């Protein structure tokens with residue numbers, strides 16, 4: 001039996017404790033995401049993925065999608081004690097499967113994780129651009145290119 005077969009996979013917001021989800025993002029680390037904000041963004045997402053090992057939430061991710069053209073994968077994280085065992089790949093594969101049929105499935109990688117996504121079939125976009133609420137912080141953590 002593979003390590004992943006010991007995990008329980010679920011796809012509904014009422015199957016996750018939002019306080020625990022918020023702690024998962026702090027631990028991963030993927031930043032400070034308060035439970036109320038998570039309720040909004042997961043509640044507005046078309047596809048959700050949560051993975052529990054026993055009672056413990058060890059992985060999560062979501063997809064914003066319009067049902068035909070564009071799907072956007074966000075907030076993928078794996079508990080540090082469970083990283084490196086194929087769980088992150090499994091979550092991405094599941095989200096891609098759920099979003100099948102969209103003309104494009106987009107994400108932006110946390111700096112340093114590009115090879116992980118490349119291995120899962122994602123290709124570099126030439127012209128991706130964004131309006132950020134806090135552009136300087138996004139520049140500081142390597143997500144945005146400083147403009148001339």
Ligand SMILES: CC(C)(COP(=O)(O)OP(=O)(O)OC[C@H]1O[C@@H](n2cnc3c(N)ncnc32)[C@H](O)[C@@H]1OP(=O)(O)O)[C@@H](O)C(=O)NCCC(=O)NCCS
Nearest residue numbers: 028077078083084085086087088089109110112113115116
């Ligand atoms: C990135 C993350 C989701 C990967 O999850 P994971 O369960 O550790 O990944 P997997 O075990 O499925 O790894 C799959 C492959 O990707 C590689 N990989 C994992 N993390 C990587 C990284 N940061 N950079 C490059 N390669 C990575 C693994 O070595 C493995 O390669 P292999 O198949 O050749 O052995 C996880 O490390 C994480 O939560 N990191 C912190 C939060 C984060 O950065 N999230 C991504 C936001 S865009």
